[in-house]
Amino acid sequence: MRVLGIETSCDETSVAIYDQCQGLLVNKVYSQDSLHADYGGVVPELAARDHVRKIVPLILSTLRQVYLKPEDINGIAYTAGPGLIGSLLVGATVARTFAYACKIPAIDIHHMEAHxxxxxxxKKAPEFPFVALLVSGGHTQLVFASNIGEYKILGESIDDAVGEVFDKIAILLGLKYPGGALLSQMAQQGITDRYIFPRPMIDRPGLNLSFSGLKTFAVNTIMSSAHDVQTHADIARAFEDAIVETLAIKCRRALDQTGLKCLVVSGGVSANHALRAYLARMMHILKGKLFFPSPEFCTDNGAMVAYTGFIRLKAGLFSDLPILVRPRWSLESLPRIR
Structure with a gap:
C-alpha cells in the first residue's frame, strides 16, 4: 500500500508519500512563515488562500520527485482537524477530489494523533503503552496511549499552549515571528537564576497545565527591565527554564500515575533542545525510555499524516464522508484499531 498524506491544518502546506515496503518516500513542506511575519501570528484567511495556491503544485512535484503517477497511489490521508477551518477545508477538498478521481479510499486524520x-x-520507535506529551503552537496535552486510537487525556493546558506562549514572548524580546526557536537560541546566552519565573500549577494536584500567568509574569519582567541584549537573554533563559521544568514535573507525575516508564514527546516544541536535554536526564534517572521525532517531523508535516493514514487504511478504517472538517476534535473520540 502506498499512501499520500496532506497536511494543511494551519500555516504549513505539506505533502508526503508513505510506502508499506519502503517506508517514507518523500516529505515536502512549504512554510508560510514569511507571509504571517508582519502580523506576529497566523492570519487564517491568508493561510487558507496560500494553501489554495500551493497545494496542487506541491502534490504534483512530490509525485514527480519519486517518479510516481496519481494512479500509483493506493490511498489518501488528510488532516481534518483540529485546526483552522479554512485551511482544513483546502486539504480536505483536494484530498477527497483526488480520491474520487482515482477511485481510491480516503481517510480523515486527527492532527494530534498524527503528531x-x-x-x-x-528507526527506533516506541511501543505501546506510553505517556505522550504533545506540545505545539495550539495544543499542550498529556496523553495515556494504550494503542492506536486508544487515548486518554490525562491533562492539558487550561489556557495558552506552550508554542503560542513562546512566540508571544519572543516578539516582546524583539525577535521575528515565529520566534520560539529564536528565543531558545537567545536563552543559551542567558545567565542562570538572574531571574526566577514561577512554575505554574506544580503545587496543585492533577496534570492540567496553565501558561497565561507565566506569560503575564514574563511580560511584566520585560517591561520593567533594561532593554539590552544580555538582559533579554537572561529573561529568555528564565522563561524557558520555567516552561521546561513545569512540563518535566507534569510528565513525571503522569508516569507515576500510570506506572509507565516510556515517554513520547511530539509537536513543534518537542524540537526544543533544553526540553530534550532536561527530559533525557529525567528519564535516565528513572531508568525509562524517551522518544522524540526527528526535528523535521516535529513541526506540522505530511509524513506523520501519511503514516497515520497508512495504519488506519490498512486496518480498513477509510471513510466515505463528504468533505467534512473538525476545527475542534477530541483525541479520545477516535475509532480504535482492533
Whole structure:
C-alpha cells in the first residue's frame, strides 16, 4: 500500500508519500512563515488562500520527485482537524477530489494523533503503552496511549499552549515571528537564576497545565527591565527554564500515575533542545525510555499524516464522508484499531 498524506491544518502546506515496503518516500513542506511575519501570528484567511495556491503544485512535484503517477497511489490521508477551518477545508477538498478521481479510499486524520505517532517514523520507535506529551503552537496535552486510537487525556493546558506562549514572548524580546526557536537560541546566552519565573500549577494536584500567568509574569519582567541584549537573554533563559521544568514535573507525575516508564514527546516544541536535554536526564534517572521525532517531523508535516493514514487504511478504517472538517476534535473520540 502506498499512501499520500496532506497536511494543511494551519500555516504549513505539506505533502508526503508513505510506502508499506519502503517506508517514507518523500516529505515536502512549504512554510508560510514569511507571509504571517508582519502580523506576529497566523492570519487564517491568508493561510487558507496560500494553501489554495500551493497545494496542487506541491502534490504534483512530490509525485514527480519519486517518479510516481496519481494512479500509483493506493490511498489518501488528510488532516481534518483540529485546526483552522479554512485551511482544513483546502486539504480536505483536494484530498477527497483526488480520491474520487482515482477511485481510491480516503481517510480523515486527527492532527494530534498524527503528531503522537510521528516518532513511529524513526528507526527506533516506541511501543505501546506510553505517556505522550504533545506540545505545539495550539495544543499542550498529556496523553495515556494504550494503542492506536486508544487515548486518554490525562491533562492539558487550561489556557495558552506552550508554542503560542513562546512566540508571544519572543516578539516582546524583539525577535521575528515565529520566534520560539529564536528565543531558545537567545536563552543559551542567558545567565542562570538572574531571574526566577514561577512554575505554574506544580503545587496543585492533577496534570492540567496553565501558561497565561507565566506569560503575564514574563511580560511584566520585560517591561520593567533594561532593554539590552544580555538582559533579554537572561529573561529568555528564565522563561524557558520555567516552561521546561513545569512540563518535566507534569510528565513525571503522569508516569507515576500510570506506572509507565516510556515517554513520547511530539509537536513543534518537542524540537526544543533544553526540553530534550532536561527530559533525557529525567528519564535516565528513572531508568525509562524517551522518544522524540526527528526535528523535521516535529513541526506540522505530511509524513506523520501519511503514516497515520497508512495504519488506519490498512486496518480498513477509510471513510466515505463528504468533505467534512473538525476545527475542534477530541483525541479520545477516535475509532480504535482492533
Amino acid at each position: 503522537l505517532l510521528a516518532p513511529m517514523l524513526e
